[in-house]
Amino acid sequence: MSEGYNFAYLDEQTKRMIRRALLKAVAVPGHQIPFGAREMPLPYGWGTGGIQVTAAILGQSDTLKVIDQGADDTTNAVSIRRFFARTAGVATTTETARASVIQTRHRIPETTLRADQIIVYQVPQPEPLWRLEPSRAACRTMHALAEYGLMHVKLYEDIARYGQVAISYDYPVMVNDRHLMAPSPIPAFDNPKMDRMPALQLFGAGREKRIYAIPPYTSVRSLDFADHPFRPHRAPHACTLCGSRDSYLDEVLTDDRGGRIFVCSDTDYCATRQRKDAA
Amino acid sequence: MSDDTLLSARDLSLSFGTLRALDGVDVDLWPGEVLAIVGESGSGKSTLLNVLAGRLTPDQGHVFYRDPDGHLADLHAMSAPALRALHRSDWGFVQQDARAALRMGVSAGGNVGERLMAKGARHYGEIRAEAARWLEMVEIDPGRIDDLPRIFSGGMLQRLQIAATLVTHPRLVFMDEPTGGLDVSVQARLLDLIRRLVGQLGLAVVLVTHDIAVARLLAQRIMVMQRGRVVEAGLTDQVLDDPAHPYTQLLVSSVLQA
Amino acid sequence: MAYVAVKGGEKAIDAAHAWLAVERRGDPALPALDLAQIEAQLGRAVDRVMAEGALYDRRLAALAIRQAQGDLVEAAFLLRAFRTTLPRFLASLPLETSAMAIRRRVSAVFKDLPGGQMLGPTTDYTHRLLDFALADPAAALPPAPPEAVPDAARMPRVHDMLGQDGLIEGDGPPTGDEPADLTRQPVSFPASRDLRLQALARGDEGFLLAMGYSTQRGYGGTHPFAGEIRLGEVAVEIAPPELGFAIDIGEITVTECQMVNQFKGSKTVPAQFTRGYGLVFGHNERKAMAMALVDRALRAEELGEEVTAPAQNAEFVLYHCDNVEATGFVEHLKLPHYVDFQSELEAIRRLRATAAAASAEEVVA
Numbered sequence: 001m002s003e004g005y006n007f008a009y010l011d012e013q014t015k016r017m018i019r020r021a022l023l024k025a026v027a028v029p030g031h032q033i034p035f036g037a038r039e040m041p042l043p044y045g046w047g048t049g050g051i052q053v054t055a056a057i058l059g060q061s062d063t064l065k066v067i068d069q070g071a072d073d074t075t076n077a078v079s080i081r082r083f084f085a086r087t088a089g090v091a092t093t094t095e096t097a098r099a100s101v102i103q104t105r106h107r108i109p110e111t112t113l114r115a116d117q118i119i120v121y122q123v124p125q126p127e128p129l130w131r132l133e134p135s136r137a138a139c140r141t142m143h144a145l146a147e148y149g150l151m152h153v154k155l156y157e158d159i160a161r162y163g164q165v166a167i168s169y170d171y172p173v174m175v176n177d178r179h180l181m182a183p184s185p186i187p188a189f190d191n192p193k194m195d196r197m198p199a200l201q202l203f204g205a206g207r208e209k210r211i212y213a214i215p216p217y218t219s220v221r222s223l224d225f226a227d228h229p230f231r232p233h234r235a236p237h238a239c240t241l242c243g244s245r246d247s248y249l250d251e252v253l254t255d256d257r258g259g260r261i262f263v264c265s266d267t268d269y270c271a272t273r274q275r276k277d278a279a
Numbered sequence: 280m281s282d283d284t285l286l287s288a289r290d291l292s293l294s295f296g297t298l299r300a301l302d303g304v305d306v307d308l309w310p311g312e313v314l315a316i317v318g319e320s321g322s323g324k325s326t327l328l329n330v331l332a333g334r335l336t337p338d339q340g341h342v343f344y345r346d347p348d349g350h351l352a353d354l355h356a357m358s359a360p361a362l363r364a365l366h367r368s369d370w371g372f373v374q375q376d377a378r379a380a381l382r383m384g385v386s387a388g389g390n391v392g393e394r395l396m397a398k399g400a401r402h403y404g405e406i407r408a409e410a411a412r413w414l415e416m417v418e419i420d421p422g423r424i425d426d427l428p429r430i431f432s433g434g435m436l437q438r439l440q441i442a443a444t445l446v447t448h449p450r451l452v453f454m455d456e457p458t459g460g461l462d463v464s465v466q467a468r469l470l471d472l473i474r475r476l477v478g479q480l481g482l483a484v485v486l487v488t489h490d491i492a493v494a495r496l497l498a499q500r501i502m503v504m505q506r507g508r509v510v511e512a513g514l515t516d517q518v519l520d521d522p523a524h525p526y527t528q529l530l531v532s533s534v535l536q537a
Numbered sequence: 538m539a540y541v542a543v544k545g546g547e548k549a550i551d552a553a554h555a556w557l558a559v560e561r562r563g564d565p566a567l568p569a570l571d572l573a574q575i576e577a578q579l580g581r582a583v584d585r586v587m588a589e590g591a592l593y594d595r596r597l598a599a600l601a602i603r604q605a606q607g608d609l610v611e612a613a614f615l616l617r618a619f620r621t622t623l624p625r626f627l628a629s630l631p632l633e634t635s636a637m638a639i640r641r642r643v644s645a646v647f648k649d650l651p652g653g654q655m656l657g658p659t660t661d662y663t664h665r666l667l668d669f670a671l672a673d674p675a676a677a678l679p680p681a682p683p684e685a686v687p688d689a690a691r692m693p694r695v696h697d698m699l700g701q702d703g704l705i706e707g708d709g710p711p712t713g714d715e716p717a718d719l720t721r722q723p724v725s726f727p728a729s730r731d732l733r734l735q736a737l738a739r740g741d742e743g744f745l746l747a748m749g750y751s752t753q754r755g756y757g758g759t760h761p762f763a764g765e766i767r768l769g770e771v772a773v774e775i776a777p778p779e780l781g782f783a784i785d786i787g788e789i790t791v792t793e794c795q796m797v798n799q800f801k802g803s804k805t806v807p808a809q810f811t812r813g814y815g816l817v818f819g820h821n822e823r824k825a826m827a828m829a830l831v832d833r834a835l836r837a838e839e840l841g842e843e844v845t846a847p848a849q850n851a852e853f854v855l856y857h858c859d860n861v862e863a864t865g866f867v868e869h870l871k872l873p874h875y876v877d878f879q880s881e882l883e884a885i886r887r888l889r890a891t892a893a894a895a896s897a898e899e900v901v902a
Contacts (some may be wrong), residue, residue, distance in 0.1 A: 005622070034723040039621040043614070044865025046872060069876045077873050078546040088883050106876045115800055124869070135852055137726040145360050147367075149397030153382070153389050154398065159403055160386055160425050162888050168880035187880035209723035225403040233883050250875050251882065 003024045008055040008088040014038055018056035018211070022202060025213035030175025031143070032126050037209040047080055047105060048206030050122035054103050057118065057202070063091045065099035070107035070248065070265035077105070092164065096268050106169075108190040110247045110269040113199035115216055121184040123205040126212060128182040146179045151223060159228055166231070174221045175214055183220075187233040189248050237262040242273035243261040284345065285451060285483050291330055291340035300326040301337065302507040307486075313477060313484040314506040315498035315515065317491060317530065323507040324372045325455060328487045332372060332453045333362050342512040347450070355454055371444035371521065376433050377436035380443075381428050387414060387439055394447045414443040417472060434465035438472065445476060454486045470496050491534045495519055503527045541845035561606050571796075576598040583594055584790075584819025585609055589860060590616025591739045591790050591793050593818055599724035603841045610741075621720070630774045631782055632816075634793050636695050637769040644695050645763040646797060652692030657768060657818075664739040696795050696812065705797065705810040728851050733835055735826075740858030748848045748858075749827030752834045757846030759813065759833045764796060768792045768820055792817050800840060811840060847863045 005011065020194045040048040058064065064084055068077040072094040072131055080103060081092050096111040105122040113119060121268035132150050138265075142148070152174055158166045165171075171188035175181045183191060184203060194201065194214060201214040204229050214220060222230040235249045240261040249262040264270035288306040292299070308314050313339045316324045329335040331342055333354045342354040347369065354362065366372065367418050367440045374380050381390050391410040392400075400406050411421040417438040428436055437457065444452065457473065458466040474497055477484055487496055495515055502512040503526065511524040557782035562569065576583055576599045586598040590613040598616060605611035641657025644650055656662075671678050699705040717732035724732065737745060752759050770790050776783040796813035812831025834848040845851050857863065 015505075034725065036721045036723060039617045039720070039861065041618040043868060044862045045867075045869030046865060048865075069873045073546045074873050075546045075550060079552060105872075106874070124866070136856075137659075137852060141623070144364050147363065147397065149393050152396035153385055153393050156392055156403065156406065157389050160388060160407070163891050164887070166884060166888065169877040170882040185874075185877050187876055191882065197607075207847075207866055224401075225406075226401050227404045233880070233887070235879065235883055248876070249879070251879055260342060265879070 001130055003065055005062070008058045008084065008090075009041075010052065010055045012040065014052075018052055021211045022053065022056065022213060025202070025211050026200070026215050026223060027274040028179070028211060029218050030173075030179030030181040032210040032212045035211050036188075037206045037220075040206065042079070042083070044207035045124055046076060047103070047122040049204030049208075049211070050103050050105070050120050050206075051080060051083065051175040051204075052206060053120045053202050053204035053211065054101060055088075058084065058088055058101060060088075060090065061193045062100045063093050063098055065093050065096060065102045065268075067102065067107060067109070067160075067266075067268075068105040069250070070109070071267040073267060094268050095272075096266075106185050106187075108186055108193045109122075109246070110264070110266045111272075112193075113197060115198040117122045119199055119201050121186075121201065123182065123184045123203045124203040124207075125170075125181075126182055126208050126210040128180050128202065143179060146178065150176075151180060154223075155223060155225065155228075157224070165224070165228065165230075171230075172223050174192055174223060176218050177221070180223075181212065181214075181220075186195060187232075187234075187248060188222065189234050191220070191222045192232055193232070196220070235262050239270060242270045244270070244273060244278070283310070284308060284343075285312075286331065286342065286344050286485070288331060288342045291327070291337045291342070293335065293337045293339075294365060299507045300311075302421055303492050304340075304504075304507075304509055306331065306342075306502070308352055308451075308483055308485060311481045312483075312500065313498045314489060315486045315494035316504060317416075317494050317499045317501060318504035319489060319490055319530075321506075322504040324404060324487045324489075324504050325410060326507075327504065328453055328455055329487060331412065331485055332370070333365075335356070344451075361479065367394065369450050371449040371452040373437075373440055373444050373452060373454040373457050375459040377428075377433075377440040380440050383429050384427065386425045387419065387431075389447050390428065390439060394443060397485060398447055403486075409446065410442075413446050414439075416445075416476070417442040428508055433461055439462065441473070441476070445482075447482065448480065449482070451483045451485070456483060456488055456490075457486070458488075458490070466493075473497060487507060491519065491530060496516045501529065554637040561604070570603055572596060572599040572603065575602055576689065581820060582607070582609060584817075584821050585742060585824075586616060587613045588821060588824065589613035589739060589741060590620065592616050592620040602639075602690055610864050611862050616862070617861050625721070627775050627777060629786075629845075630716075630776055631711075631765075632771045632773065632791065634767065634771055634791070634816075635697070637771045637786075637791075639692055639767055640768040641768040642692055642765065643763075645766045646695065646765075649697070650695065655692075694767075694795070696797075699764070699797070699810065703809065706812060720791055724855055727758075727838075728855055730832075730836070733851060733855060734814065734816075734832060736855045737815070737828045737831055737856055740828070741860035741863065742821070742827070744825060744858050744860065744863075745827040745831055748854060749830035752830050752848045757837065757849040758836045759796075759830060760828055761813065761833065763826065764795040764797040764812075766792070766794045766822055766824070766825065792818050792819065792821050792825040794822065794829040796826075796829040796833055811836070822852045 017036055023034045026142055037049065037052060040051055042048055042051065043083045053271040064081065065072065066077045066081040070073040071077065084090060085092055096102065099117065101118050101120065103120045125134060127139050129142060129151060130155060133139050155165050158164065167188065169187045170182055170185040173181050173183050173191060173194065183194060196217050196219065200216055200218050202210045215224065224230040235251060237249060238245045239247060239249060241263050244264055247264045250265045251258050251260055251262055256279060284307045286302065286308040291301050293301040304327060305460045316327055318324045326335065330337050336355050343351045344354055345351050359427065369421050379404040388407060388410040391413050392406045395406050395409060411424055414421045414424060419435060419438055428439055431439060459471050461469065470493065486497060498515045500513065502509050505526045509525045511518055511522065518527065519531055522531050568653050579602065582602055583595050583598045586601055586609055587593050590598065590601065597619065601612035601615040606614060613844040628648050639655065641659060642652065642655045644654065674769045697703060700707055717729055717735065719732060719735055724736065770788045772785050772788055774783040774785050794815040798811045798813055800809060811833065813829040815828030815832065817828065831848055831854060835851050835854060837849040844850060
């Protein structure tokens with residue numbers, strides 16, 4: 001562990017402040033709570049919100065998993081996992097089932113999460129309405145009054161123009177039938193996993209200084225129309241490595257003549273399936 | 280106020296610095312009635328409209344609105360969410376500048392559908408059918424449902440604003456110079472349309488205009504304002520044919536001369 | 538198979554850091570820069586890093602500049618990340634800039650004034666010709682400048698002089714409130730002036746320069762005059778509650794700019810001049826002046842002016858002036874986005890398939 005820094009880097013006062021914000025967030029599911037985000041030794045936009053949330057909830061007996069794009073071995077996931085290994089000395093793992101805290105950027109693991117796990121999302125833009133209304137003060141009023149017609153206008157326009165909703169990631173959701181929420185830039189494919197998830201879901205946006213949460217078993221509905229129901233999409237292929245037809249796939253170019261393969265974005269899920277097949 | 284008024288205001292006063300914009304104004308509006316508020320610019324008529332619609336708070340006086348269940352509510356004592364809900368459903372507001380009221384980057388259908396969706400409509404096909412029906416009602420070719428208002432003419436924009444306002448069947452509509460800034464021929468068509476829709480839907484309207492001719496065509500009753508006070512009020516034909524107050528006489532004669 | 542994915546992230550990061558360290562050091566045949574040299578000879582860079590890093594420490598700023606290979610935004614980031622770990626004890630008392638040990642003081646609104654104009658160590662009237670003599674590190678030392686003995690007591694602030702006639706708005710009574718601190722409480726709107734000034738003081742010099750400049754070109758014009766710019770050293774005092782009196786904890790260099798701006802008056806306030814204020818760590822007139830322009834522009838709403846331009850929009854300015862936030866978010870685009878991109882790829886393919894099917898039907902029909 002690093003000398004000269006507190007357990008998990010942040011001082012205890014700051015962690016308490018963040019935990020107070022987390023408690024508020026859990027009490028009002030999907031509602032953005034402003035918090036005094038600290039300046040972290042990693043750049044804004046690279047997971048400072050998720051790191052602060054993880055730091056505030058991490059205990060010595062925790063086992064941490066960090067993924068980026070579903071993979072444990074992408075450089076930013078490595079960098080963040082190292083940060084906590086260095087500043088907190090906690091155990092780390094790449095196995096979803098063994099982790100007590102999972103920090104993620106852009107994916108929800110394929111393996112169903114349990115009630116004794118917490119998933120922490122890194123959030124670049126917590127405000128779901130920002131593309132339609134750039135003023136955060138105006139957005140706040142719209143949340144207070146639950147005025148979300150504008151978001152439906154956007155869906156209406158997509159269908160009128162393309163015959164379907166053209167949002168493929170960070171697809172807006174209604175939490176607990178009250179607050180419109182940005183699920184962070186996970187693919188829309190992952191949205192159904194949020195609904196009534198047994199694990200606690202925490203969201204940290206460092207640059208925008210907001211925290212929000214979805215308590216276990218809370219209703220999370222992707223916005224849609226009765227006659228154009230929400231549909232999660234994935235590439236219509238099987239994983240080249242493990243053969244999965246259910247998991248979210250990354251497309252990998254294999255040559256410059258159009259050759260490509262599809263492989264699971266969740267590396268732990270894929271490796272587990274490959275081991276089972278080999279056994 | 281009587282038991283059946285839709286909207287009643289008593290003793291409204293409002294000053295901006297030393298300017299008395301409203302000075303002891305009373306208003307009564309019955310269901311299905313069109314009331315015109317006329318006067319020159321600076322007479323306080325737009326301020327009155329904004330106070331009646333809950334957009335401005337008076338220094339003194341009250342505005343009461345009777346909801347569909349018959350309960351009277353003091354507008355300026357209502358919570359912000361309740362007032363917004365009223366504006367979203369039971370009320371409508373048509374302003375002079377349609378460009379400011381509409382979303383210019385959203386299709387005509389999306390503009391008309393917004394109020395439906397804000398009220399909870401979640402069936403795309405039904406929303407679209409209703410939007411198309413309303414475009415037809417305001418004499419816009421339903422084939423233009425996916426066009427952006429950006430390419431619409433001034434008269435079409437105003438008709439689109441009316442469709443986007445009336446689509447939820449409000450009971451009360453506030454109109455602020457709805458025909459202002461349009462060519463005379465476009466104005467005539469729009470006035471015809473408004474008169475027809477108001478009759479068909481049985482709307483109550485508070486109409487602010489500086490144009491006596493517009494008031495004569497649309498309103499059953501009229502209030503003439505000067506320097507924040509109501510100088511004369513009554514049935515439109517009576518007031519305009521036989522004005523009692525010198526200021527009303529001046530307004531009427533200036534139109535006749537024109 | 539060409540599929541190598543991203544295994545080996547740990548090794549790659551270690552190798553990248555090793556390479557960076559070698560590049561930072563540069564040619565080992567040359568002596569390493571020492572911090573005292575950076576502090577003394579690149580003083581303006583040190584000043585900028587202290588201002589944007591929001592930490593007054595010349596030695597740490599010099600270290601950050603060296604560690605960042607002279608990338609000043611990166612250096613400010615290093616300083617910020619260090620600063621955030623420090624305990625916060627107290628807010629200081631307001632700096633008494635009227636008691637400044639002045640090295641430079643100019644006013645553009647009076648030809649002469651008590652205490653006079655004092656140019657000080659300025660580049661203003663240098664001709665921007667590369668001085669090739671400076672290329673030789675062994676060049677002779679510059680001769681000493683003529684001695685000037687400024688007397689702060691003889692240099693009252695221009696604003697205090699204008700204020701005596703009520704021609705310019707006053708400071709207002711002190712509220713006694715603890716000033717806002719955006720490092721502890723997130724910015725919310727409407728933002729108070731103390732919060733806005735804090736954000737601007739920490740803000741990116743280039744951003745403020747562009748915003749201030751835009752007000753001069755008609756995007757939220759403020760009719761500014763540089764009432765006074767002063768540079769020098771001021772004492773920092775704190776008054777710990779358990780002590781009950783103020784103690785001097787040191788001296789810092791600051792640049793202060795007071796803009797005088799036209800104001801037509803309103804129904805309740807007679808016409809008078811208004812102020813825009815800029816105060817920056819170290820010697821940095823460009824930023825102090827730009828800050829004063831933007832501060833005044835941000836007061837548009839308070840003064841009953843129409844808010845139309847970006848520089849008058851507090852949300853726009855405050856959310857975008859911080860270069861540590863901005864650089865992080867702009868540069869995060871180089872992080873992997875394969876998942877989002879994959880979902881976009883699939884969406885585009887679906888849309889194209891739908892469109893192709895529709896046009897095929899048309900052909901058949």
